[in-house]
Amino acid sequence: MNSKDKNKIILPYATYTHPEVAQVGYNEVQLKKEGIAYDTYAEDFSHNDRALCESNEGLYKIHTKKGTDVILGATLIGGPAGDLIVNVTVAMHNNIGLKKMGECVHPYPTYAEAFKKMADNYNRKALKPGTKSLLRGIISFNKK
8 A cells, every 4th residue: 555545444345246246455447546556466267276166257356566565455256255355455454465475375275276376476577587597497407
């Protein structure tokens, strides 16, 4: 959240329709309107084993401050979105970034694994070109 939001209550909401929809913090429309630079990490249910088992479709998005893992908001659609929005709310309330959210172990299979995948995407994006080259070299060396 930006400086004017320091004293703002982080209030999630959920709509218990089918699919469930939940949101906390900024959404993309608000971020654009306020001119806040942001990155979006999204995970759809096409690779979520729990969603596949239950034949559910959905999409979870987390918005972070551009170039960082500071969470500005999230929109969850599908699955138990109303239950899972609390994960993002707690992270935002306690200044826990997307990277730290991804370090948490989730039971398998759960919808919450989407948070880990989004954090993995952040971590891949955060790697510097030199680090990427070094890792590729180590991986190719180990394959020999």
